[in-house]
Amino acid sequence: MSILLSLVACEKAQEKVDKGVSLELAKERKSNIGGVSYRLYFSIPKEREEPIMAESEIFFELSELTPIVLDFKETEDKILAVTSGGKRVPYTFKNEHIIIQPEHLKEGRNELNIQFIAGESSLNRSEDLMYTLLVPDRCRTLMPCFDQPDIKARFKLTLKIPAGWQAIANGERIRVEYFNDYKLYEFGETKPLSTYLFAFSVGRFSYTERFMDNRWIGIYHRETDTAKINASIPEIARQVSHSLEWMERYTGIRYPFEVYNVVAIPAFQYGGMEHPGATFYKSSTLFLDRDADLTAQMKRSELIAHETAHMWFGDYVTMKWFNDVWLKEVFAGFMADKIIAQLYPEVNHQLNFFLNHYEPALRTDRTRGTHPILQELNNLKDAGTLYGDIIYHKAPIVMRMLEREISEYQLQMGLRKYLRRWSYSNADWDDLIHLLASSTGRDLETWNEIWIKESGAPVIEFGKDAIAMIDESGKKRVWPQAISIYWMSAGGRLYRQARVLKDTLTPFRNPGVILPDCDVSGYGCFLPTEYSVQFLSKELNQIGNPLYRAVAWQLLYEGVLNKKVKGEFFVKLCMKHLPHEKNNLVVNRTLSFLRTVYSTYLDEGGRQLLQEELERFCVNMIDNDAGNKKSYFNTLLTLYSSPKIGEFFKEVLNGERELAGLTVSDDDKIKIAFNLVLRDSNLYGGMEEHINGAIKNKDLLNHFAYVLPSVSGNKQVRDSVFSALLKNENRVNEVWVEESLRWLNHPRRRMEAEEYIPRMLDKLKEVQETGDIFFPSAWLSAGLSGHTSKNAYSMVNAFLEKHPNYPKNLKLKILSNSDHLRRLHAEERER
Template identity: 40%
Template sequence: MHKYVSLLLIYVTAILISCQKQPVQSVEKGVSFQLNQHRRETLDSVRYAITLDIPGQKKERIRGTINISFLMKSVDSPLVLDFNSDSASVLRVQAGGKQVAYTFENEHIVIDQKNLKKGRNEISIAFVAGDLSLNRSDDYLYTLFVPDRASTCFPLFDQPNLKAVYQLTLKTPDAWEAVSNGVLQEKKDEGGRSIYTFGQTKPISSYLFAFAAGKFFKTKQTVGRREMTMYYRETDTAKVSRNRQEVFQLHARSLDWLEAYTAIDYPFGKFDFVLLPSFQYGGMEHPGSIFYNESALFLDENASVNRKMARASVIAHESAHMWFGDLVTMDWFNDVWLKEVFANFMAAKIVHPAFPEINHELRFLLAHYPGAYEVDRTAGTNPILQKLDNLKNAGTLYGTIIYLKAPIVMRQLERKIGEDAMRDKLREYLKTFQFGNATWDDLVRIMDGKSSQEIRKWSNVWVKTGGMPVYELEHKGGNFAAVQAADTVAARIWEQPVLVKTLPGGIIYPNADGLAYGFFKMDPASMDHFAGHYHEAGDSLASDPVFRGAMLVNIWENTLRNYGSDPQKLFGNVLMMLPKEENPLLIDYLLGNLQTTWWNFLDEHSRQQQQAVVEALLWKLLVQVKDKGIKSSYFRSFRNVVRSEQGLGKLESLWSGKLVVKDLVLSEDDKIALACELALKAPAKSSTILKKQLAETQNPDRRQKLQFVMPALSPDEKVRDAFFESLKKEENREKEAWVLEALGYLHHPLRARSAEKYLRPSLDLLQEIQLTGDIFFPTRWTNVTFSGHSSPEAARIAADFLKERPDYPYFLKNKVLQATDQLNRATMLKAHKAR
């Protein structure tokens, strides 16, 4: 708890402590749970009117004013506003039209209660906006305020359960477009500047307020009764034309489906969306103004079915948030999973009608289970519902468990109570709390109702504890059954059915339908039988793609635990299975396992022995396959593993256009990726190839990204060292997608030894990155940093780092444990092989 440094704040503290309601007793950085609760109890009906003056030059500061109107239920303590900047950024504070004194403490503006009154209050503040979450480029900017970053830009009450009405005015350079949550009421030109006035929003949480401004193209379309506007920066007109119609249609279908399912019309009036290059997430659900990663929606001509499904899913996910997250919002960010699980859960339902040719059970299995296991098997796993003491740590709650495990758990709940009951209970939940806030326990109370399902008891295991069950096979009553092994938590029972299939000869396949969640031990004979009879003609079980997917996931998990399989054997089986498989989802999963095993679990000697074989197979399949999406998947895998002189020659010929593979269409992104791969693996040609690619890249955003990444590809270790050193400065980490791509090249397995010296400094930066980066950046920074490493030395660096810091924040400690789990398993498996 921080001490006050002024007599005024000492006096304020004494008053706070003496109050019967026990309001906030201190002003610490961030928004403590205590401050959150106090403001929720004493404030209501909040309205913001914001004006921002955006200069044409990125280096110039943005000035603004904000008028804050609110009802105050009691005036027994100072008013605390959040402004995560410095005191010099506060230019003037007025209350009731008069300038007043204030205290700036720990990123808060504190106004004495003598300047406040019971009932309606008006506070006006002139300020200099902070840049941390404004994502400014030379000719455009966009906000990203989740989870607590609105206060890095302007003063406000930055917590989700103080929903407010926002009205925004933006002054921009005259050539810029602008978009925000509210309807554009007026645009006028004044002195070479454009002034955009947006109408009032519905009540929304602070992290959902947003705007973007800059040199954007835009296009409108009306689908059915709904008008939508798309803003974008992509300069490839053919790509835009190829994708435009489908992007609008996918939004319209998602919104129509959600209106029917929830029995509530789209709640926020207008519907716009903005496509941004190198956006930090797939999408962000600002009501009335969704932001997307441009590459997620504008697909290349040869996009695989997985890419198309991913696009449909991200659109459905963000559309679902309009109801689940925006209309009804979590009360505190510990329940952030609640909005994410329903967005993912609804997205899985929504995409089914749009892709009738896809096996959706298989798609759900492969899209959720492997990724969830990646974290849940680690020592750093966490429950779905986590604890949170301060919003400044809210970003660390985001991750694989809430995005991938939670939908699995929610599907279990739907199977438990039935689809109709699930829909009816969710309708009740949305109508009860619309334009307000709710908790998971609020929903559990609705779910339980008068039923005898004991949802709370089920929730206490699946939602409120971490990890997963382990199942062993036992012979019971003439049949084999999967029996839960002794759990790490006493008396914890993971309630779920597990289907076991048995074949003659003692062949046993646990979780054969892929529905249950956990680690399912398999005996070596059954794994060998599965590989030897993979997709065998006439075998009804082997011909079921869901069964194949479930067993492939099981075998991967058993291999990682060194239980009846090893990476060398798995790799050989994958090479044998790929030519037999035609399902694009399973091909992508097999190729993912192949590449991970190749770089992380096989040693250099094994790779050299099999280099020619794996390149020949992938090239053969690439050339032979007719499906353009699958062809693209084989192309990316070939590009990833190739190292031979002959193979690199093919890559260079593809890049230069001298070699053309039928139906393999290479986009500008593909050409850049080829150039980078060649620069990495053919260092003598690195400079020539990258300079040529830079000169030929037409899109200005992609050109800037390539310029940023190039030093990480340099064959000169000193240049790479200097580039890594530059990342220690916050301003050089602004474009997080660029940083992550560059880190991938710095830590590529071929450069792993020289990159070991970056590991400790990267870990040293983690706490700073958590404070300055966006919500996924700490996880991605750590994951990419360790992704190319498989040596005992790298594992030791991470272990020593944590050992030396017994009081290291547990949420960041978990990120390190998650990121290094595969590294630790790789070193263990290699040591086992050596013995």
């Protein structure tokens, strides 16, 4: 009878295991499995082609004797042996899962030993560098495991690596043994971690450490520019230390893990990844030139603060399921904005918050591809599609609204309770919002429903007698909010007035509105009035508050997107007012608008009419604006057309022209080289030789060699590059792939590259299945952003019509990344 019951249980288990990790499977495992720990061994050979032999001892408690389902997204032949107590254990392998029958298990403590060949799809393996990247569900691509965030485990790792390499992992390094041609690294057992946070990296690294505020901070890197190293290392250590100390003060909880190591990785897919003990960062964001502008410096600080805040929000307390991935991201971003305020006391941090979040949030939220902050997720294999601007940028805006609603103190006290109650465990958004509602006595349900669970942003337009809140979905929803109106009376006096919007129409009689929400207390797509455009065209540079000037540029840009401001007019306003703007943050955001408007929202005739004047403007600003030279230099490099400017960049690249106060780094040289070749294909062969002689950093040279063919003047070469990108084995370095695809679809190649669009869209599902979390959007942006034709718009629509049952989240990404085509060519706006 027991054998029959066992067989029935096994058959039921097999019926339930779909590919990926379903929500149903995750709930069943969580209810039955606990006390998990992994003892892991990986033998990493020097030769990239050789397999990585591995072994895992998995310890776990079973509360009920049922079949065990382990996740392993690899072929069955990678499983070499499964044993328990020294005896082989039979198993079934189905749909990326290892299923073990109950008769080989017991209630209480269990131990399995699995010998296997490590999966490599998440190993980012190159000649002398390898690093794991296992978010959101990719630990199962590396090794057999319970790959869901609410089955936390302790990890103890041993690595065999080539001599001359170094190893970094979550745990503290406790032992290194040296042999002739290899080393053994042993790392101490970690605190409980979700599987997506397990990490290690091996390869040739330089290492330095700093003792700051009674703790050691280790920094691993591959940077070779001595000036960058000397300028950056002290700042990296100082800012990590500052971020840790600030988070400890705010939460009342000491840093909850053993060590903090910075690992700077060239061409890293993300800005950073918050692995405890081995926090990965994109090297180019950390290591800056000595004369890096304020925007670049703050970007580094925000990144460090963001990843450090994750140690509490995400690592210490983790969401139960990846539908709440926004929960860890919102507090990492929200805390980062607070952390850097002390590092930059001279900066207007309300301005910085606005620039960091409002336009990036609206970039998706104003499109038909938007989605709620809190999304649905039935299977972890689709978790990567949840990431994007909404969770990284709209969520912090909404959280700041909540903080104003319940008070800064109440939010802090509520978050302290949240962290203590679910320490080294898991909680979801409902847990937190109910805790906050209970501790404050506030009814937060209405706020929660519209801001967290609903998608989209209102369009807010000022009429003669009322403020209209327009829901472009047609549902007539209302987003309650307070806004601050900056307006001029009939007598010429300037006023600022608060107004609460609670309905689709709010009475307001004043035609002299300049800025609809000058203090950015609200959120939405604010449209300019005729009066505001006229006023700003004359007086924008006379507005004293840099936040108001930034809001003004956002308002005018929104006007371009909504066909209330002509693109040519916007570009001319930039050339008129930017010479008076000294705030680097405002300059950089405005120039990003300028580049987009010039490349996307002007026709070819409009660009030609403005080209010479725009080039002259940028050259003049490079010569005369000491604080913003690099910003104008990069804008000129992006937009130039004339042979004269081409000669200017050749001289800079060859070291024949020095620009006072502006460092031309190796990264800059590569960008210049690509832009020169794009405009003059005769430079191709000589440029390859020049860069190979001018740059010594091997990582940068590999990057250059990979991307260079995508700027070739020979269409056959470019076609072969594109065809290669369609093959998964050629998409290992996603940063390089994105850059290559962007050059292939550069505005200068628009017409010739249109034929790539259908094939690029056809590959999207595979890109999502095989790539990292940001890669689907990056793939679409690189493939579509350079196109502006009606034909390109028709191709996108034809693809969507041909695939009516296309995965929802991927369809939304297509709609979001093609929104500029809709704005250019749709017969009428959908309301």
